[in-house]
Amino acid sequence: MDLSVRTSKGDKFLRSFIDSEKGTVNRELYINQDVFEQEMEQIYRRCWLFLGHESQLRNPGDFFVSRMGTEEVLVVRDRKDQKIRAFLNSCRHRGEKVCRYDQGNSLIFTCPFHAWTYDTSGRLVGAAGQNSPQGYAGDLKKEDWGLTEVAQFTNYYGTLWATWDKDAPSFEDYLGPFAESVRYMCEGSDGVDNGLEVFTPFQKWRVPTNWKVPAFTSSRDPEHGAMTHRSVNAAAIGPMRELQGGDRSRKRQLIENITYVCGDHNLGHGGAWTKYLAPGIAEYVDGWYEDGVDDYFREMHVKKMEKYKDRIVPPQGHDAGHFCVFPNFIMDAWRWRIWHPHEVGVVERWSLFGVDKDAPKHVKDAVRHYVMRYNGPSGATESDDMENWNYVYPASRGAVAREWDYNFANGLGHGFQEDGAPGALVFNGNRSEEAHRARFSRWLAFMEAESWDDLYPIKSDANHRLW
Amino acid sequence: MPEILKEYDLRGVQGAEIFRDLTPGLKLLLDDGAIGSIVINPADGCYIVLDFTDSPAEAGRSGEEEIVYFEEVVGVVA
Numbered sequence: 001m002d003l004s005v006r007t008s009k010g011d012k013f014l015r016s017f018i019d020s021e022k023g024t025v026n027r028e029l030y031i032n033q034d035v036f037e038q039e040m041e042q043i044y045r046r047c048w049l050f051l052g053h054e055s056q057l058r059n060p061g062d063f064f065v066s067r068m069g070t071e072e073v074l075v076v077r078d079r080k081d082q083k084i085r086a087f088l089n090s091c092r093h094r095g096e097k098v099c100r101y102d103q104g105n106s107l108i109f110t111c112p113f114h115a116w117t118y119d120t121s122g123r124l125v126g127a128a129g130q131n132s133p134q135g136y137a138g139d140l141k142k143e144d145w146g147l148t149e150v151a152q153f154t155n156y157y158g159t160l161w162a163t164w165d166k167d168a169p170s171f172e173d174y175l176g177p178f179a180e181s182v183r184y185m186c187e188g189s190d191g192v193d194n195g196l197e198v199f200t201p202f203q204k205w206r207v208p209t210n211w212k213v214p215a216f217t218s219s220r221d222p223e224h225g226a227m228t229h230r231s232v233n234a235a236a237i238g239p240m241r242e243l244q245g246g247d248r249s250r251k252r253q254l255i256e257n258i259t260y261v262c263g264d265h266n267l268g269h270g271g272a273w274t275k276y277l278a279p280g281i282a283e284y285v286d287g288w289y290e291d292g293v294d295d296y297f298r299e300m301h302v303k304k305m306e307k308y309k310d311r312i313v314p315p316q317g318h319d320a321g322h323f324c325v326f327p328n329f330i331m332d333a334w335r336w337r338i339w340h341p342h343e344v345g346v347v348e349r350w351s352l353f354g355v356d357k358d359a360p361k362h363v364k365d366a367v368r369h370y371v372m373r374y375n376g377p378s379g380a381t382e383s384d385d386m387e388n389w390n391y392v393y394p395a396s397r398g399a400v401a402r403e404w405d406y407n408f409a410n411g412l413g414h415g416f417q418e419d420g421a422p423g424a425l426v427f428n429g430n431r432s433e434e435a436h437r438a439r440f441s442r443w444l445a446f447m448e449a450e451s452w453d454d455l456y457p458i459k460s461d462a463n464h465r466l467w
Numbered sequence: 468m469p470e471i472l473k474e475y476d477l478r479g480v481q482g483a484e485i486f487r488d489l490t491p492g493l494k495l496l497l498d499d500g501a502i503g504s505i506v507i508n509p510a511d512g513c514y515i516v517l518d519f520t521d522s523p524a525e526a527g528r529s530g531e532e533e534i535v536y537f538e539e540v541v542g543v544v545a
Contacts, residue, residue: 117514127536
């Protein structure tokens, strides 16, 4: 369907804001309230969204509050069947939050307004006046008033995902060619599936910008690195010293490969894509400052080398990842970044950091200290990036500024598809903006689609590629 | 009518704190005459889980666990 957007200069078709020939996107799409509200309806109600990690819910009754777009969801491990479920954090009586804590363990969730109370399976088990002759007098049908549960939920190698749309495809189909990369990134450093836990509580902070600024274009954005992070790179403060902080590419170059920027225009996912040409894992390279940490990782690495000795690792292997799972989840080895939209000009960033769940304490401490100094809200790289993200929004929303287009033309016209490659996976030069363009192909498809019947992969012959 | 234990006065502000701290095993009398022993107290000052031992108004309730709202509780009994 042709979707129109209300602007200060009258209604305009959504498609008119994207020029696929020139490679431009009008700033209106980042600052317009009408666009934002349609995004919540068309994208965030339909997409599979990242909620958290199973290591946050080890025990029956453990819970945490996550987000799906602008709405909060309560994720909880039931005390009886021990299944993990996700519910809208909104009481069925008057809509108050039934849980106002970030995480914890609880027997029940009691709404502080009228005491409607739910157990850990989301069932309504109590309400003020439920048995009073002057109240419900026992007539409240509790089975009809449980918490609103997500339509689909999955635990994918420890990562928890959900969608509000019962007609959405399976999560693996949603990921498409990126599924094996997500699985790989959930491995422990010994190569065992679902080998991680995440540090809790998460680091969370809000940034005054539109959610698409970081979510769509920070993975992969090769040209920003040299400029924005020049001082960090020069200081070589990464976990692998010169390998990570300075010459980042050397480690992954130990196995013959070709590195692209890629974007799947049908799925919206994409970022870095390192295609390895030989099986195996390179020898471990020491790099940690803390005593004993390299000893641990070297030992784990031997096990991983054995697993992959005859296999080619997935495209994001060897810490070479950095890609976006559409619309708002960026996976970068064991650094996971989620961008939760709050308002058209406010996004909440969550940083999750994984570590081997069976690692000894001194290793977990070393990894935690690293991610805090490197990637936290006061970490070296994040403060670099936030300078840019913060100022993009106010500098783009004025009466004059909003008329102009953003340029997404880096590498436009040079993308290619490989024979037999699935869907609309397009490869391009390692410094191109192919992944950003793929995000907008998928974005427009979602915005215009009436239902999943119009969208890949349910519509298997769809071609959402805009440019 | 079972005897209500005076050391557990559930009225007023202090009553809310006493209710919050009731321990499993204590028996509660409800306003419909039912009696149950505390299985779990979530310590929210609001609800409590009872295992019903006697329920004159609803015979099938005996032996069942149920979450009970504080307003329905008359007192702690021996």
